[in-house]
Every structure is written in C-alpha cells, then in structure tokens.
Amino acid sequence: MLKLNRLSYNFGSNWALKDISFSLEKGDYLYVTGPSGAGKTTLLRLIFGLLPVTRGKAEVCGFTMNGIHRSALPLLRRQVSFVFQDFKILPHRTVAENVALALQARLMPEQQVRKRVRAVLRGLDMERKADTRCEVLSGGEQQRVAVARAVVTNPQLLLADEPSGNLDPELSLRLMDVFRHFNSFGTTVILATHSRELLSSHKGAKMLQLENGQMAGASAVNAPPDAEATQYAALRRQS
Ligand SMILES: Nc1ncnc2c1ncn2[C@@H]1O[C@H](COP(=O)(O)OP(=O)(O)OP(=O)(O)O)[C@@H](O)[C@H]1O
Ligand SMILES: [Mg+2]
Missing domain, CATH: 3.40.50.300 (P-loop containing nucleotide triphosphate hydrolases)
Known part of the structure; x- marks a missing residue:
C-alpha cells in the first residue's frame, strides 16, 4: 500500500x-x-x-x-486523507459544512452526507458544535474538525x-x-x-x-x- x-x-x-x-x-x-x-x-x-x-x-x-x-x-x-498541523479548515463555514465538503465533492446525496457528518462528529464529541462557525472554536475543537474532515471519506x-x-x-x-x-x-x-x-x-x-x-x-x-x-x-x- x-x-x-x-x-x-x-x-x-x-x-x-x-x-x-x-x-x-x-x-x-x-x-x-x-x-x-x-x-x-x-x-x-x-x-x-x-x-x-x-x-x-x-x-x-x-x-x-x-x-x-x-x-x-x-x-x-x-x-489518502491528511490532517494538517495547522488544520486548514474554512473559518467562516460551520463545523458540519467543513466536514461535508469532501463528501459533497463526490456528489454523495445530501441526506447521506448529513448522516455521515453527524456520525463522525458524534464520535469526536463535536456534535453539539455542528452548526458553529469554525472561527469561534477553540484550538482543540478546530483540530477535531480537521480530523473529522479527514476520516469522513473513509x-x-x-x-x-x-x-x-x-x-x-x-x-x-x-x-x-x-x-x-x-x-x-x-x-x-x-x-x-x-x-x-x-x-x-x-x-x-x-x-x-x-x-x-x-x-x-x-x-x-x-x-x-x-x-x-x-x-x-x-x-x-x-x-
Ligand atoms: N518550505 C520550506 N522551505 C525551506 N525549508 C523548509 C521548508 N519546510 C521545511 N523546511 C526545512 O526542512 C526541515 C524539515 O522540516 P519539517 O517541517 O519536515 O520538520 P518536522 O519534523 O515536521 O518539524 P516539527 O516537529 O517542528 O513540525 C527543517 O530543517 C525545515 O527548516
Ligand atoms: Mg511538522
């Protein structure tokens, strides 16, 4: 591999x-x-x-x-997914939007996207921040968004x-x-x-x-x- x-x-x-x-x-x-x-x-x-x-x-x-x-x-x-040292997330977008991007780029149906995004955010204890804009998150929360975005595509x-x-x-x-x-x-x-x-x-x-x-x-x-x-x-x- x-x-x-x-x-x-x-x-x-x-x-x-x-x-x-x-x-x-x-x-x-x-x-x-x-x-x-x-x-x-x-x-x-x-x-x-x-x-x-x-x-x-x-x-x-x-x-x-x-x-x-x-x-x-x-x-x-x-x-191949990459969790960057400096996150590289989009600050003006919400947590859920950031995590959904890669799935939407693959033209996954929106309902399925929402389900996958929620499941990954739940696993990282970030579900309640799903609709928060990333710019107001703490460093550790932003880091978890970066991880969620990388793993959501399997x-x-x-x-x-x-x-x-x-x-x-x-x-x-x-x-x-x-x-x-x-x-x-x-x-x-x-x-x-x-x-x-x-x-x-x-x-x-x-x-x-x-x-x-x-x-x-x-x-x-x-x-x-x-x-x-x-x-x-x-x-x-x-x-
Ligand atoms: N864009 C760049 N231009 C010039 N030198 C660079 C660049 N990126 C890294 N280097 C140099 O390459 C070497 C390795 O850097 P690298 O970032 O891979 O280290 P690292 O092990 O990831 O360090 P850290 O633990 O601080 O993240 C260092 O000497 C660094 O100065
Ligand atoms: Mg480094």
Missing part, C-alpha cells in the same frame, strides 16, 4: 529528508517521531503529493509519486501531522481511540508526533524515528526488498 525507496528531499542546500526506505501493508499503524525540524511533515507532504518526489521512489496506494500528473492528485486524495490511508498537539491529555487519548477505531477497520495510519506517551500507549504499532531527515531508528518497519539497505540494516541492528 506504501513503498518508499531511498526517498530524499532538499530545500535548497538543506536536506529535509535523506534516504528514507520502508514499506507499509494495508492496516498498518506507523508513528513517525523525531524532534522539531527532523523531517516528519516533509515526509507526509511527499506521500500526499504536496511536494514532488524527485529523489528516490515512492508508491502510495497504487500511485507512482515520481512525476505524478497534477490531474491524478485528486484521485490519489480520494484514497480513506485507505490516513496521514496525521501532530493531530493531538492542541488537545488536553484526555482528548488526546480519545482522539487516538478514533484513529485506532478506523485502523481496526483496515485504514492504514501514519501519525507524526513528538509525543513519546502516545507511542508507549500503543503496543505493537510500528515506529520510525527521524533525525535531521534521516532514519535514526525503526521498529517493526519493513524495508522494501529492493532498497539499498546498508544504512537500514545498520539501523535495524540498533533497534
């Missing part, structure tokens, strides 16, 4: 990512950790086609990301960038339950986080640790067979 082979990315002379190789199967749950500036967001942006894959290779949900045409990105994004792959950054510990755990709930129905999840607690609370999840754009550690992550795995083998011995 996802295969990266020596994926690298530079902003000018700064290598934000260097030689990242791993693969994920459907239903996997991967935490990407590492300090600020380690390359977590850059990795997710490459997977979502927000940055071009020019060094190394990436395959995502059957799409080859190298040279992917702009017209194919909407098709990719029918299968993606094959869910990318989440620090999704619990603005939440108190209890809500943060609840949110993790939501992700795990979707994961248990087969959605593959990649979650970038600084939080060690989140990791330690999820036994059996895969983990990739980034430092200065490089793989500094990994557990239970498969390297693709055709990766030049010298560096990777060294990492595996450490972890």
Whole structure:
C-alpha cells in the first residue's frame, strides 16, 4: 500500500529528508517521531503529493509519486486523507459544512452526507458544535474538525501531522481511540508526533524515528526488498 525507496528531499542546500526506505501493508499503524525540524511533515507532504518526489521512489496506494500528473492528485486524495498541523479548515463555514465538503465533492446525496457528518462528529464529541462557525472554536475543537474532515471519506490511508498537539491529555487519548477505531477497520495510519506517551500507549504499532531527515531508528518497519539497505540494516541492528 506504501513503498518508499531511498526517498530524499532538499530545500535548497538543506536536506529535509535523506534516504528514507520502508514499506507499509494495508492496516498498518506507523508513528513517525523525531524532534522539531527532523523531517516528519516533509515526509507526509511527499506521500500526499504536496511536494514532488524527485529523489528516490515512492508508491502510495497504487500511485507512482515520481512525476505524478497534477490531474491524478485528486484521485490519489480520494484514497489518502491528511490532517494538517495547522488544520486548514474554512473559518467562516460551520463545523458540519467543513466536514461535508469532501463528501459533497463526490456528489454523495445530501441526506447521506448529513448522516455521515453527524456520525463522525458524534464520535469526536463535536456534535453539539455542528452548526458553529469554525472561527469561534477553540484550538482543540478546530483540530477535531480537521480530523473529522479527514476520516469522513473513509480513506485507505490516513496521514496525521501532530493531530493531538492542541488537545488536553484526555482528548488526546480519545482522539487516538478514533484513529485506532478506523485502523481496526483496515485504514492504514501514519501519525507524526513528538509525543513519546502516545507511542508507549500503543503496543505493537510500528515506529520510525527521524533525525535531521534521516532514519535514526525503526521498529517493526519493513524495508522494501529492493532498497539499498546498508544504512537500514545498520539501523535495524540498533533497534
Ligand atoms: N518550505 C520550506 N522551505 C525551506 N525549508 C523548509 C521548508 N519546510 C521545511 N523546511 C526545512 O526542512 C526541515 C524539515 O522540516 P519539517 O517541517 O519536515 O520538520 P518536522 O519534523 O515536521 O518539524 P516539527 O516537529 O517542528 O513540525 C527543517 O530543517 C525545515 O527548516
Ligand atoms: Mg511538522
């Protein structure tokens, strides 16, 4: 479902990512950790086609990301959702309107849209805010809208960038339950986080640790067979 082979990315002379190789199967749950500036967001942006894959290779949900045409990105994004670090929700629209947008874009009948939106908002304890404009919500509430919008389309792959950054510990755990709930129905999840607690609370999840754009550690992550795995083998011995 996802295969990266020596994926690298530079902003000018700064290598934000260097030689990242791993693969994920459907239903996997991967935490990407590492300090600020380690390359977590850059990795997710490459997977979502927000940055071009020019060094190394990436395959995502059957799409080859190298040279992917702009017209194919909407098709990719029918299968891949992204919860952004800065939410990217529409402030003047209501909660329900924000969450409904992606379903309406797929021409889902309005009654079905309303049902799905309510169900997802209920799961995130946001039902009573459904008709509130997003600009007046708290940071944590906005974050939950961003999550609702990403999961409402039932993606094959869910990318989440620090999704619990603005939440108190209890809500943060609840949110993790939501992700795990979707994961248990087969959605593959990649979650970038600084939080060690989140990791330690999820036994059996895969983990990739980034430092200065490089793989500094990994557990239970498969390297693709055709990766030049010298560096990777060294990492595996450490972890
Ligand atoms: N648009 C950009 N232009 C130039 N450099 C960038 C850009 N975006 C990221 N970088 C650089 O790439 C590196 C990786 O950044 P990235 O945002 O991927 O880190 P991160 O692990 O997500 O950090 P954080 O935990 O703070 O979100 C950093 O050195 C950053 O300064
Ligand atoms: Mg980031």
